[in-house]
Amino acid sequence: MFFDAFGTDSFLLLTALLLFSGVLVAKFSSRWGIPALILFIMVGMAFGSEGLGIVYFSDAGTAQVIGVFALVIILFEGGLHTKWGTVRSVAVPSLSLATFGVLITSLIVGLAAYLLFELSWLESFLFGAIVGSTDAAAVFAALKERNIKAKMGATLEAESGTNDPMAVFLTLSLIELITAEQASFWMLIPTFFLQMGLGLIIGLALGKLASLSINRIKLDSSALYPIFSVAFALATYSITAFSGGSGFLGVYVAALVIGNSELTYRYSIFQFNEGFAWMAQILMFVILGLYVFPSELFTASIMVNGILLSIVLILIARPIAVFLSMIKMNYSTKEKLFISWAGLRGAVPIVLATFPIVEGLQNSQALFNLVFFVVLTSALVQGSTISLVAKKMNLVGPKKDIPHHSIELISMGKAKAEMIQYQTNAESAVVGKKLHEVSFPNRANISAIIRNNEVITPYGETEIKAGDFLYILVEEKYKQQLKKTLEQRVQKSEQLMKEKDASS
Structure with a gap:
């Protein structure tokens, strides 16, 4: 295991250095116009064996566990801050993008991968499925405090919060079809509806239970309420996954219910989860940066093929998917083009790319490096130009007025x-x-x-x-x-x- 390579003191010092570095680069991210995830990944690469040589990390299983944990926290925080009134108006197009959009994107990118590489059809579509979804962490971070029109921001955030389950389902299903002799494509269709249905039902139920529990339980310290909410987030994912449902969908739905309910200590809960989500994001991208080896990533083959696939993904697959999945919906051509451009890839594809490695699939490491390069390209090219594109397309809304102040209170649990x-x-x-x-x-x-x-x-x-x-x-x-x-x-x-x- 990665953690066994360090003593306790060394591990804590390393963690502090990584968090310090993450916080500092986050501060300069908006100033430099570079998405934070790029800088976090660079921190991981810098600390890795081919950088400063401080950490040698090659455990795909650990990277996967940390990635899934971080995604749960990020999705939960994003759902808490999403207003149901805003989401309701864009629910249909967002869900269409999150399902049909991901499927269409996966098919087009998979076809391109098949034509470019010596891969089977299933392996090619596996690559397409891995990069098929937009990323909640990248989209939430890119849109936060940027004055994009509310309709555009709500559509993109709702899509990114709900399309992870589709990408996870397609990825795991294709891995099963590749590895299992008796697996059938047609058996996957009822499995999809079962996973989505259970994710929705369990998310609604546990979200309601969490809201009631937070309001009715009387804790001695207000600091315990945010921890209580995080416990519900982790429990929702686990219970939904154990039940055969989509854990990511369950977490996002539960967060929507909690965030749009009347909560005691609402401010404390939201502030804590925002900070915790930042820490999870830093940890996840740094770990993913540690896992990749630049000498394998920045080879001529990976870079050329990665650029070609990025062009297909950004300029062909994503726009086609957006326009087809939003037919006869109340969006102008200009708005659809912006949604196409703002479909950022991030941590989800990279985390999903560790699944084939853990399963021991052939060419899995090369697939991971290719996915990693495509994500870097998407984040750097699209993420750094979202505000500029919105301005050029006249899709800039009023400046977001977010309070950067707070009033700290002592515990009032007993004072009610x-x-x-x-x-x-x-x-x-x-x-x-x-x-x-x-x-x-x-x-x-x-x-x-x-x-x-x-x-x-x-x-x-x-x-x-x-x-x-x-x-x-x-x-x-x-x-x-x-x-x-x-x-x-x-x-x-x-x-x-x-x-x-x-x-x-």
Whole structure:
């Protein structure tokens, strides 16, 4: 095992160095315009045996376990932050892309692999299946804080969150067809519907159970609630997989349910999972970078064939898949072209490429290197140009206003109180009113207002403005009443008056 090669002290120091490196390159990722996953992989290569020579890592099984664990955490965090109201409007096209889109992409890329290499049909389509899906980690990271139009962002995020199960199913099925003498293609069809159905049902059930449990259980420390949520994520994957369903689909569905439910300590849960997902992403890509050997990856054969397959994937297979799977849907040609370009490949194909190695398939290591090179090409070419392409196609939305501030609280588990964060907008009924004019519940106190990244000390005469972040301390039993007050909307005539006053 990889971990046996180090003593405890050395292993902890190495882990610290890898995390330090990952955090530092993440800081410069957006500044340099390079996707973070490329930099994380480069860190792994730098620490590997053909870099600084600190780590020799060639255990495909360990890489696979770490990759699957990290993907569960990343999918869970992505699902938590996905608004159901947004996803519902793009559910049909996203699911079509996640199923038919992946299948069409896999077939076209598989055909290209068959024509280019001396592979059997099944081995060629195995390659196509491995690179057929977009990657949740890459897409979530690429779109975060970028002002892409909401419709485009929601479609891409929902697709990447739900197409992993299709890619996993196709990959494992093709491996079974290659290795098992009695395997039948037609027997795979009911297996697919069984896996997707169980993933959906178990995900919904455990997501609902998790939401109820988080709200009803009374823990002594608020720090335990995020850990509780992660336990549900891992349990959802395991229970779904043991039941014969798609664990990845189960996790994403459960996260959607949890993230769109009323949760106690919601802020703590979301913040913890965001940080944990970053750590999982760093760990996963660094480990994958350690596993690959540059001398085998950057050979003339791999690079030439990898570029050819990347061209097929990016410029032919993906656009055809998008246009065919989105026929008669309410998307313009320009929007479909952008969705085609933004279909990033990332960790999922690389992790899936370890499955043939673990199963001992012929040419599996060469297949892994080829997949790795295609992913690097996709991430570097597409990932670094998403904002530019969106701007050229006039698909840029309003700038995302994400608060980079927080109010830290001591544990209030026994006090049964919670700090609520709420951002106002032009339609909010409370906008334009002074605090003493708003009918807040008796047990609700505004602790702070953040306006233009500055803290405003609230008092009775403070006027609430659009875009303000309100931090309100409220007892749990008055939370619903507070929510109704905050979510009241002004009538259109009043809104026009407000806009007129604001413009004057």
